[in-house]
Amino acid sequence: xxxxxxxxxxxxxxxxxxxxxxxxxxxxxxxxxxxxxxxxxxxxxxxxxxxxxxxxxxxxxxxxxxxxxxxxxxxxxxxxxxxxxxxxxxxxxxxxxxxxxxxxxxxxxxxxxxxxxxxxxxxxxxxxxxxxxxxxxxxxxxxxxxxxxxxxxxxxxxxxxxxxxxxxxxxxxxxxxxxxxxxxx
Amino acid sequence: xxxxxxxxxxxxxxxxxxxxxxxxxxxxxxxxxxxxxxxxxxxxxxxxxxxxxxxxxxxxxxxxxxxxxxxxxxxxxxxxxxxxxxxxxxxxxxxxxxxxxxxxxxxxxxxxxxxxxxxxxxxxxxxxxxxxxxxxxxxxxxxxxxxxxxxxxxxxxxxxxxxxxxxxxxxxxxxxxxxxxxxxx
DNA sequence: AATAGTGATGTCAGTTACTGACATTGGAGA
DNA sequence: TCTCCAATGTCAGTAACTGACATCACTATT
Numbered sequence: 001x002x003x004x005x006x007x008x009x010x011x012x013x014x015x016x017x018x019x020x021x022x023x024x025x026x027x028x029x030x031x032x033x034x035x036x037x038x039x040x041x042x043x044x045x046x047x048x049x050x051x052x053x054x055x056x057x058x059x060x061x062x063x064x065x066x067x068x069x070x071x072x073x074x075x076x077x078x079x080x081x082x083x084x085x086x087x088x089x090x091x092x093x094x095x096x097x098x099x100x101x102x103x104x105x106x107x108x109x110x111x112x113x114x115x116x117x118x119x120x121x122x123x124x125x126x127x128x129x130x131x132x133x134x135x136x137x138x139x140x141x142x143x144x145x146x147x148x149x150x151x152x153x154x155x156x157x158x159x160x161x162x163x164x165x166x167x168x169x170x171x172x173x174x175x176x177x178x179x180x181x182x183x184x185x
Numbered sequence: 186x187x188x189x190x191x192x193x194x195x196x197x198x199x200x201x202x203x204x205x206x207x208x209x210x211x212x213x214x215x216x217x218x219x220x221x222x223x224x225x226x227x228x229x230x231x232x233x234x235x236x237x238x239x240x241x242x243x244x245x246x247x248x249x250x251x252x253x254x255x256x257x258x259x260x261x262x263x264x265x266x267x268x269x270x271x272x273x274x275x276x277x278x279x280x281x282x283x284x285x286x287x288x289x290x291x292x293x294x295x296x297x298x299x300x301x302x303x304x305x306x307x308x309x310x311x312x313x314x315x316x317x318x319x320x321x322x323x324x325x326x327x328x329x330x331x332x333x334x335x336x337x338x339x340x341x342x343x344x345x346x347x348x349x350x351x352x353x354x355x356x357x358x359x360x361x362x363x364x365x366x367x368x369x370x
Numbered sequence: 371a372a373t374a375g376t377g378a379t380g381t382c383a384g385t386t387a388c389t390g391a392c393a394t395t396g397g398a399g400a
Numbered sequence: 401t402c403t404c405c406a407a408t409g410t411c412a413g414t415a416a417c418t419g420a421c422a423t424c425a426c427t428a429t430t
Contacts, residue, residue, distance in 0.1 A: 002396065002397070002407090003394095003395065003396040003397075003406095003407075003408080004396090004407065004408065008407080008408085029385090029386065029387085030386080030387070030388085031386085039408080039409095040408075040409060040410080041387090041388090042388095042389090042408080042409070042410080042411095043407080043408060043409075045387085045388065045389080046407080046408080049388095050387075050388075051387070051388095076370075077367075077370025078367055078370060079367060079368065079370045080370065111304065114304060114307075115300035115301060115303065115304045116300060118300065118303035118304055118306075118307055119296070119299060119300045119303055121303075122299075122303055140340055140344060140359070140360060140363055141363050141366065141367055143340045143343070144336060144337070144340050144360060144363050144364055144367050145367045147335075147336035147339060147340060148333060148336050148364070148367060148368065150332075150336070151329060151332035151333050151335070151336055152329070154332060155325055155328045155329050155332060158328070159325060174325070175325060175329060178325055178326050178329050179329055179333070179368060180368060180369070181326065182262075182263055182264060182326055182329050182330045182333060182368075183264065183333065183364060183365060183367075183368030183369070184262075184365070184368070184369070185261075185262025185263060185264045185265065187378090187425065187426075188378075188379080188423095188424065188425040188426075189378070189379065189425090193378080193379085214414090214415065214416085215415080215416070215417085216415085224379080224380095225379075225380060225381080226416090226417090227379080227380070227381080227382095227417095227418090228378080228379060228380075230416085230417065230418080231378080231379080234417095235416080235417075236416070236417095
């Protein structure tokens with residue numbers, strides 16, 4: 001038996017999600033989160049860089065979904081590789097819908113959190129662009145394609161979140177088709 | 186003669202830009218900014234919501250450039266209307282290049298500022314989408330087109346900033362052409 | 371001309387996110 | 401048995417931001 005209950009980070013994460021949901025992000029103090037997790041404020045900041053970070057923990061995994069899909073895509077136009085990334089992400093999100101929705105509700109209710117999310121998304125765009133450059137796509141096509149992929153993801157995600165159970169995959173397919181219509185104009 | 190020197194906001198803005206450039210954003214306290222402007226910290230927060238806001242002041246004007254251009258564009262595909270917005274913004278930025286570069290150097294050196302900038306940019310995308318919907322463009326085309334316009338702006342802006350005096354307008358033209366290549370694939 | 375606002379500022383006290391320095395202690399290994 | 405370590409605690413401090421109230425040149429009203 002160790003000195004402290006194990007799973008401190010997990011407990012903090014859970015406590016924070018609960019409190020953010022119950023009272024709203026800025027009505028919750030870090031001290032309250034720590035208390036519910038039976039820890040101190042100082043320990044909170046040892047596990048998370050700031051009050052918002054826990055909501056964005058899986059960022060590395062998320063980006064890897066896209067990058068891996070792009071890297072292992074068969075030769076072809078940039079947008080085809082990116083499409084594979086989009087479908088991979090959709091498959092990853094679909095079974096976690098309830099959690100994703102809860103999390104998004106919290107984020108959308110607070111500007112600071114939306115800012116942070118956009119930073120993560122721009123990191124995604126940059127990562128996609130880099131993955132395309134690795135495949136020999138020249139600039140500025142790589143950047144443009146990365147950001148275009150992000151546009152599709154962002155719009156599709158918004159639709160998926162507010163839709164009543166439509167499959168993420170089908171929304172992606174639709175968005176990609178609409179993109180071609182838009183860009184051709 | 187009034188009780189206080191006029192132009193408090195202007196003085197605060199100038200003092201902040203100077204100090205951010207000299208020492209870096211997080212080495213500067215609001216107290217120091219206020220002192221250089223011959224005001225108090227409290228007054229700073231009456232003019233600006235937070236330490237970063239002054240760097241994003243002209244946001245309304247910036248968005249209006251796009252929205253007005255889109256609203257007054259001749260009938261045609263969404264991307265044509267957005268292109269007009271892009272050229273309008275380019276014309277607005279070009280003569281202010283030195284200031285824009287200085288500002289961008291500050292922003293790029295600090296994560297919090299980049300987050301804020303992305304929020305403003307996403308507001309731009311949303312505004313463009315709304316302007317398109319007002320012209321009868323249906324969803325999800327409007328959102329997609331708005332975000333695609335943002336992609337072009339963002340990539341072009343990055344190129345313009347790091348280029349050695351290339352005209353913003355010509356960069357936009359190139360990006361739009363590349364976009365068609367990318368999206369057609 | 372006296373009076374009564376008003377608006378931009380100052381003053382002050384408080385909350386909270388976040389940080390650095392140092393103390394504590396159960397358990398793992400020498 | 402001894403020593404070290406990793407995860408936590410304790411404490412003191414900085415700085416962003418907020419609310420409540422005071423000040424006083426200027427302006428409008430009577």
